[in-house]
Structure formats: structure tokens, C-alpha cells
Amino acid sequence: MVFSNPYYFLFLAGTLLLLALPVGVTGKKRLLAAASCLFYALWDYRYLGLLLLISLIDYVCAARIAASDSRRVRRAWLLTSIVSNLGVLGYFKYFNFFVDNLNGLLPHAHSIPHRDILLPAGISFYTFKTMSYVIDVHRRELGRVRTWMDYTTFITFFPELIAGPIVRASVLLPQLDRDIGLTRARFATGASAFLLGFTKKSIADHLAVMVDPVFDAPEVFDGATLAAAVLGYSLQIYCDFSGYSDMAIGSAKLIGYDLPENFDMPYASSSITEFWRRWHMTLSFWLRDYLYISLGGNRRGPFRTYVNLVLTMLLGGLWHGASWNFVLWGGLHGVALALHRLKGTRWRLPTMAATPLTFAFVSLCWIPFRAVGLDRTLAFLSGLATWRGGVRWISPTLFFLAALVVLGHAIGRSLFRTEGTRARRFDRALDALAASLDEGPLTGPYVRLGMGTWSGAALVFAWTLLAFLLAPVSNNPFIYFQF
């Protein structure tokens, strides 16, 4: 169920109504787990069993790890968990990819046939989630969860089940003892985040209409159109994914749980290293903590550090999809990270130059990420490099939406601040704006659109109305649903 579908609003409202029942903390957790299972089953009921099976395997593995002091036994259970998770992920996501590559090496007569495998929704996300729990228990950074019901509530939590953020057990499990359910404060922050996410998703869907035909047949279009499509896709994937994350975080806030942020204005980065601290942060930090550090991180000399960076990003690219395009994308970022580390503090560019350069590099890397197949990637790149002639297919709406995203970033950088931070410039004016919008100062990582004043209420109503009026209505899934 796409978050922008009216049925999701009904589902969410129904869940919140259930959580208003006076059934205690444990009862509410069970209701939430049931609702989450229903959410997943609505996509395809056959794969709910797989999700619950993985949840059970890792619950048992972690319990066995926690119950033993033997290094050998703990390691054995950890390996059991990792092998089962990666095995399931490998089969559903990569079987046909490996078969295709193997068949390229084998004689035709010995070709291995393809299998008709449907990728379970969210498998890349929930396997990483559950693996993080077992690894943290093994590292003694986290205690084991008390009951399988609690663990199921964590694993199946529907707002972030399908496409993240990748919530670690250490973040969500401690919150499970909260009394959840809708409150006025949760509604204010949750609805604000959800509305922001919905707006971004609408922008992404508008951009998709312009961008998709160009990436599907780059040989038809001229160089200017290809360049515009690169810009369009950079904005589309950001708005789509961060919009989804906002809606997930907003949904979770409405329920009563706090999920980690996934994006921190990544296109404002002035280096590739900074970009990966701002883009898909939950994945980035997962790869750092569970893959990069496990490979040795930066503890084994500079050369090994660079190798670890490239390897981590190659696997990170492969995580996105079973295609050499994604490996190429990951490899490009890995090499860039390694080069940036090698550069160190030498040749430091001013931010005004470094930021657009970083954006340009990241945007160009989106070409293999989006193009279907290496041949289309090459066609796209050659068309761009030679600025060839062809059909001109650029909409002025693209530049309007780009300006909107830039404006949103500029406002966000000024308005969003967490409690306790030092006041930045323009704060007096912003506090005056905040006072006119709400009864209190703006706090937290999101603007809390308040209804306390008529201007605040007008802003909320106008924004909601425009989001409804201008949203492209379709069943367009989120981009990251496919990963």
C-alpha cells in the first residue's frame, strides 16, 4: 500500500483507533503487530510467512547468543542468523542475476534456467534490520528482547517495513515499553512530517513523468533533454525517498514511536563524504557499522581503508538491486570516497564551488542507477557528452519544481533546529514568524505546524489543500519499494 493511497489513510486511522483502546501497553503492542502483519499481507499474503519465519529464526539465534558465554557457540549462532538472512535475500533477490552471469560463461547447452521469483516487498530492509539486532546482541551492545511478540512488533512495524528507514533494534526496542497511541503533541509533529512527505512525493511523481521517457529511450532525445533529465531524476529520487521517509517517520510519530531521520539535505553537501553522512543515513550508518568496520575500517592502514571503502560501496550498490548498473554506481561512489580520503585536507575548495561540484558528481552517478542496463547507460552518457540532436522534451515545470526544492532546503536550513542548539542568524525574525504560526517556538527536527493562531491554521489548511489539489493521482510506487 503506497502511503499516498487513500486506503493507507484509512488503514492508519483504523490503527490509531485501535491503539486508543484501553488494553494496556502489551495489548497495544499486540494490536500494532497484528496491524503491521495485515499491512504486509495486503501486499501479498503469501510472503507474510517468510517475514515471520525470519523474525523467529533471528529471535532464537539472539536468544541463544545471549544465553551463552562460549565464543564458539555465540559465533555459531551469529553465523546461523547471517547465513539464513543473506541466504533468503540472496535467493529472492539475486538468484536470477547470478544465473544470468553464470550462463554468460557456460556453454548454451548447459544454461541454467531462470526461476519465476517474486521479490518480497521490503526484504532488503527487514533483513538488514533483523541482522543488526543479532549482531548487536553478539557484540553485547544490546540485550536480547524479552518475547517473540516484542520482536515481531519491532520487525513488522509497518511505517518503515517496506522501504525504511532501516531502524536498528537499539533505536526501536527501548521504545516498545511506551504507552502508544495518538496524542495532541504526536498529532502535531506526526501530521506535519506526513504532510511534508506527501508534498515531496507529489513533486517526485510530477518529475517522474518528465524523466521516465528520457531514461527509457535516451537515444531519442537531444543533449539538453538528457541534461534536464539528470537534474530531474536527482530531484525525483531525493523527493521520492525522503518523502517516503518523512511519511514513515510521521506515521510512526502518530503512533508514538520516534524513527531516525534518513536524510539531512544531502544536496547541500560540499564533499562526497559529507553526502554519505546526509543521504539515506540509516543505510549508510548500517554499512559503516556492520560491514566497513567488520572489514577492518580504517584500522589497517590507508590502502586497506580505501579497499574497504570501495568494497563497502560496491556491496551497498548491489544491495539496491541485482544489476551491474547498481554495482557500477556503488563503485563510483566508493572510488570517490577513497579519493576524497586520500586527498585529505589538500586542495580544499570553497563551499560555493564544492557544493555544486558534489551535486554534479552525484547527479551523474544517478545515470547508471536509473538507466535500465549498461547499454542504455552508455547511450545516455554518449548523448550527453556529444550533446547530440534529437527530440527536445523539457518542461518549464522542471525548473519550477527545482526552485521549489531549493527554496524548501533554504527554509529548512533556517527553520529546523533541535532544542538546545545555539540560535543561528535570523532567529529573531524566525521566532517572530514562529510566534505568528504557533503558540510556542519551533522545536524538533521538523516544523510543527501549529493551529494555535489563525495564520498557523491558515498555513496548515492551505498546505493540505494544495497538496491534495496538485498531487498526481496514481499508484506510482516509491522508487525504493523495488529494492
Next chain:
Amino acid sequence: MSDERSASSVFANLVRRTVRVVAALAVAACVGESVARLYLYEPRSLDPEFGYVIADGATTTCFKEGAGIGHWGPRGVRRTGLPAERGAPLLVLGDSFTEAVHVNDEECYTGRLARILAAGAPSMRVLNAGVAGRSAADYVHLAPAYTSVFRPEWTVVQMTSADLGHEAFDPGSTHFELVAGGRLRTVALPPAGRGGGLRRALRALRARSALLANASIQIRSFETLMTEFRPFHQSAAPAVRVAANDASFPVELELGMLREAFGSRLTLLFLGRYGTREEDATELRVRRYCAETGSSCVFLRDAFARFDRAAGPPYGFPNTGFGTGHLNATGHREAARLVADELTRLARRGLL
């Protein structure tokens, strides 16, 4: 005393909150109306004979599909952008492809046609009376009114397969009905539409308010989206929408009625589907009918070969879709050229 004071302060708070909400809603509605007028604005008024047409003096905007600003005159006739027009009236009828709010006046095929005719022969002034949602049944039913009001020397009717198919038989609008003897008759809706006073009042309000018009479109779109939801089987491939069976509609009868309604002083402009590159059953039948009866017909498909790499498809806009949707500037240009060539041919034959 303190109870009275607390009751009155509760009441005062309630009044303050209500006023705040109402003021906020009013501001939001104004903002919504302003933005909607930039996005898609087609103010309509009720013409006693032609139903809801774009209002006299109206300026339409459309940035939802394409990017068009249009200007309208009396009786729902779109201006061509020419300062003055002379010559015998050429009435152009059609649906949203002819109303063409997605492009500017001079980009629309009627605007281009007016320029071509102004520069050469035959000398005619173009009257674009296209209205979105019309079908063959509407043109037949309204033919007496069109000929009486506009007194056209010649009429061009733009059609698609749907105009001769399910749209011409949709009971929710003016439509054809098969009667005994294998004949067709038209069943007309009143110009103001069906329903009582309240529905008509809402319809009139929606015709003038961009906010209500856009909201109504969105609600219908969401309703369609909800019907496509397949619980527990969303992973399955979406059901393929089977197009209405072209063969089941009496296309030849409809075309015959159309010719009769306009006294055979009629050119049919047929807009075929671009994506498939093959004619559908309806287009084939129209082509065969035109050949057998010697009717004046032009087919956009005949220009498809000209939509080469540089020009792109005749339908669609960068903000809605490549090759699908309404005629874009390229498509309008070719449509104008085809119609102009046909009118020149008719003039040479002494019919104009």
C-alpha cells in the same frame, strides 16, 4: 459567580477558536483558488443552446497538461490570435483536442489554420467551437443550433475513436440510441445538465471556480485509484484494461447522421492513436466509409511519418507523458496543415 465566569470564558474561547478556524479556512480557500487558477482554469458559463462552454471574455490557463493560455469570445468560440479575420465562416467542432487549453491560441490547430487561410486561399475565418467532453452524438444533436448561430460555409469535425465509440453512447451525456429498424436517434441532456436545483447550482459554481473544478477532478481520480486496489494481491500484475469493443458500435450510421446533419458540407479530422502505429478497428471503418462515400476526411496518421526524431510525437507533453494525451504543438501544426490542404483541395473542386 466563578461558575458563570468560567462558563462564559469557555464560550468565549469556543467563539474565538471558531472564528480562527473560519478565518483560516477562508484564507486557505483564497490561496487554493489563486493557485488552482494558475494550474488549470476553464471558467464556463451556461449557453442556452450549447450547454456549458468557456465563458465569453475568459482567459484559460492550463499548466497541468502542457502549458497553455487561451482566450475565448462569445458562444464558446476560441480566439485565433489574429487581429482581424475575414471570409466565410469555417466552423470547427471537436472535444478537448480542439478546445485545446493545453496550448496557446496561436499554437492550436485552429489558430494555425486561420493564419494559413489568411495568407492564401480559400479565404475563411475560423470559428473554434470545440468543447471538452463532446462526442459524435453532441455534434448531431446540436447541428441545427450550430448552423443557425454560426451559419458556416463549411464545418470541420474533429473525432477520435472514443467519440464514435463508448463516449457517443454514454447515458450520462447526450448520446445515441439504437431504435427499431436499425436506426440511431439522439437522446439529449438539457444544457444545464441533469438533476435538481442544488445539483445545477453546484455545477454552476464548479464551472466558475478553479478550486472546485480541480478538487472534483482529484476526487474522481482518487475514486478510480481506489477501485484499482487489490487487497492481498497487490504484487500481482495490474489487470489490463480492455478497450471498448470498437466493432460493436454502429460507426457508419453515426457518420451518416453527421453528414446529414451538416448537409455534407463537412470535413472529418480523425486523430488516430500514435503508440500502436496501427489503425484501430474504428479508424479502419472510418477510412473505409470516407472512401466509399467520397466524404471529405483527413487522418492525422497520414502525417505520422513526419514525426521524426527532431519533431517528436504529436501527442503528449513533458509534464504528462510522451506520446499520450492531448495534441501538442507538433500535433496541432500537422493537423492544421492537413486540414488546410484538404480545404484547398475542396476549393479547387469548387466546393468552397
